[in-house]
Amino acid sequence: MSASLSPVAAKRVFLTLSLTRWLPVGFVVGLFTLVARERGLSIQEITLYMTAQGIMVFLLELPTSGFADALGRRPLLIIAGVVNIVAGVSFLVAHSFWQFALSAGLMGIYRALDSGPLEAWYVDTVHEREPGADVHRAMSAQGVLVGVGMGGGALVSGALVAWHPFKDSSALLLPVQIFVALSVVHLLATVVLLREKPRSDSRMRARLAESVRETPAVVRDGVRLVTRNRVLAGLVAVELFWVTGMMAYETLMPLRLSDLLGSEAEAGAWMGPAAAGGWGLFSVGSWLGGRAADRFGLVRAAILGRIVNGLGVVLMGLAFGPVALIVAYLFTYSMHGAASPAYSGLMHREASSRNRATILSLGSLVMQAGGAVVGPLLGLLAARTSIPTAMVVAGVVSTLGFVCFVPAWRHGRTTPVDEAPSDDIGDADDLVETATTHGSLPADDHGRAETPAPHSP
Template sequence: MTTLSPAAARRVFLTLSTTRWLPVGFVVGIFTLIARERGLTVQQITLYVTAQGIMVFLLELPTSGLADALGRRPLLIVAGVVNIAAGVAYLVAHSFWQFALAAGLMGVYRALDSGPLEAWYVDTVHEREPGADVHRAMSAQGVLVGIGLGGGALVSGALVAWHPFAGSSALLLPVQVFVALCVVHLVATLVLLRETPHTDSRLRSRVVDSVRETPVVVRDGLRLVTRNRVLAGLVLVELFWVIGMTAYETLMPLRLSDLLGSATTAGAWMGPAAAGGWALFSVGSWLGGRAADRFGMVRAAVLGRLLNGLGVVAMGLALGPAALVGAYLVTYSLHGTASPAYAGLLHREASATNRATILSLGSLVMQAGGAVAVPLLGVLAAHTSIPTAMVVAGAVSTIGFVCFLPAWRRERTRPQPAVVEDVATA
């Protein structure tokens, strides 16, 4: 794979995780608010968002299989280019179909980006420390991602409130910054991420061979899920989690817009709100790593996911903008608490030959579930109210805890493995 030490690989992993997620902070809730400002209804917004999930569903496993067969670095480079194109598409979109195209491009990006960086890091560590758990690196990643997203969101809100270009919407400047930072991430990936090149020097031959291997890798990944009850349960968790996530990613900005009476005002509020949410996500991620050490990864993951769903219910019950933002902050902190333990559980079930594929299986289920859940919640919101849809989403999300039962049974009898991150950070 590489010649990097675990400590050096960890630095690259955390740096690229930060540059990857910092731009996202600038557009938290902004794409949704731009669509509403340009005349789309709640149902149209929740429907066009499904284009992203559909593209991920179609491409997630083939692209992750290609990453396992061809290499992580090429996929991440292509992903960076597509991400830039998606940001530009959102800037110029005005109709439902143009927003659907932008969402579809973002789905292609998510499919390409899902798994390769994390798989690259874990496999690099396992070259030196086979089988070592990596949840502490995932916890550190969550802290930095939260800081990056929160910082980006805070600046984004300030840019919307500042509105220096009176001739255009105040919501557009954060998207322009998003595109610029995506270019920075692409350059960082090209410079920092190292991967041992294949012995075949002919690019065309490498691609052809990798495409031929991809169906085999995908087939083996699917076969592993059908034969591994623990992995099947972990993958299914995403189906329930994405329903709750829809409430605080898609419905929350719309609800805030209703309470404040303006999409632009909501955009200015979303910056500080998202910044606070991701700051608390960082705290939750740090606590989640420690909770996994103390109580076990399964218990930490279950507790985080249950409380996260209840937080979504509280968001739906909030009667004013301040209460809504407060519930949003708590919900995001709990989102961070579950993530390190959940990622660690997935890595226990994967190997170097299928790690990117296994990681992508969870993302595939999440995106496919979102493609179904988001428009249904949009219909529910249109026929009842956005708060009702949020309460239903949170309640359904909590049911996913039962999917952790096979992992819990296994953890009770599993010996404790070594954790190498303490050495890496010493």
């Protein structure tokens, strides 16, 4: 939490770091998958090595989030930036299955460290001076910047692949090298811009010891909150269905495109404009999602977004020809953005400043663990049948995720807006206070980051 930054200054830092965080990712959207295939990995091997990322996130998500809540957001974000750079370099030199798995594991460590702290820092900084202030406009603006940054990066990436200025190496590698360089820029920006009051006035060693002591309690409260709060449990479960669809339009889509075009390099050139358009429409979808949440309410907007996004994945599987596939991809990504604000707003309602980073990370935890299971299964299905068949199945499963919003819908029918989110939370003194935030975030994480793609950072 920062005692020196005003809400306006904190918003400026939050949006700046969001842009520098996601701009590099735009350069590698779809390329990690294509590079692995170009270097000889099969569809099953590609979807399998990516499980290393999900496994690492599963093991580290909650401990690192509790560490952020106890020690502070800034140290975690700096460490995450360093790990991200190492992961990018590791991927550049990977040629075997196990080398790709190592780079994916490092990326998983990065995702675990990066999931939640920046958003939590901003919300807590604003609420320090303006308790209960609504932050959804800043979160919506973040979604727009993420889309613009990733879209711009992807457009330049596609142009670089098509240009192929260095003939001695693969056309797909230059964007990955730029990704590493821009990740260094983001790390430096984090060090310079993000200010935070230390959680303790003692020296670093004492603060680390204190964090280790506090982390189990923070993590325990987060897990207990999920097990006793049916609304939050349903929201977290949505990630299992969401990631199934994401595996189709993030991992299988570049492979399907390369099949239709007959070349990984040509698919990489197409992926640049496609990803740019997708993330541009993600921005529009994020904006529309925020307006839909204001008009129809968070729960109804979240249900609508989940259904339409899943149906978009089905259309991708049914598409014949590269142009039809790109059109379906653009629609799906716009609905990906539209589905995010209401969902994230519901998640924020169930968190407080004490464990906001932990609660936000729970969704990412389930998403990564789910991806680690779903990815190889979809890869196996694609190998045994076809990539389009696997995409249709993923879309149907993703659409069914709307049922996970039923507890939130039922609760919304029986509880006034100004009351606490749920009696299922338990003792407020033991667990958390209810945040009144009706925010919206880009999928990051799913990004959410989140990024949200299993193959992207």
